[in-house]
Every structure is written in C-alpha cells, then in structure tokens.
Amino acid sequence: MTTTQNQDTLERLREDYPGWRIWRSRRGTRPAGWVATSLTPQDGRAPTLHADTAEELELQLKNPPMGIGLDIPGQLEWSGGR
Numbered sequence: 385m386t387t388t389q390n391q392d393t394l395e396r397l398r399e400d401y402p403g404w405r406i407w408r409s410r411r412g413t414r415p416a417g418w419v420a421t422s423l424t425p426q427d428g429r430a431p432t433l434h435a436d437t438a439e440e441l442e443l444q445l446k447n448p449p450m451g452i453g454l455d456i457p458g459q460l461e462w463s464g465g466r
Contacts, residue, residue: 390415393438401445409434420445 390408397406397420404420417434418441425431429448435441 390438397438397442397445404433404445406441422448425451 394406394408398404401420403423405423406418406420408415409417409419417436418438420433420441422429422431428451430451433441433444433448435444
C-alpha cells in the first residue's frame with residue numbers, strides 16, 4: 385500500500401468510525417500496524433484494537449470484541465484480601 389493509499393484508508397476509517405481514534409503504529413520510521421482506541425471506553429468493548437492490515441482493523445471496528453478484565457458492577461466485591 386502506498387503512502388497515499390494509507391492516508392486515504394486512514395481518512396475513510398476515521399470518517400466511517402467516529403467513535404474511535406484511528407492511527408498507524410510505527411516500527412522505526414516505517415508504518416506498522418493499524419490501531420484504534422475507543423472514545424467511549426465505558427461501553428464494555430475492548431478499549432484498543434490492533435491489526436496488521438486496515439481490512440483486519442475494520443472487521444474489528446464493525447464488531448468490537450468485549451473488553452477483558454473489566455469490572456462487572458455487582459459481581460465482584462473486595463474481600464479484604466481473603
């Protein structure tokens with residue numbers, strides 16, 4: 385994918401998924417993975433998505449996985465270390 389194609393794809397994803405901050409990670413000076421961070425992390429979905437390609441990231445954006453290790457109100461109570 386060329387730099388122009390990358391930028392066009394990035395702009396399209398940002399337009400199509402306004403609830404996410406979407407960018408390219410870098411390896412040194414070169415683009416690497418595709419990353420999205422939720423602007424509404426309290427919705428129970430994974431707060432950050434990462435993929436090797438824009439297509440893989442878009443699949444996750446269409447149906448974000450549930451977050452892992454999130455507190456479930458009323459289900460977990462602190463036991464005082466016991």
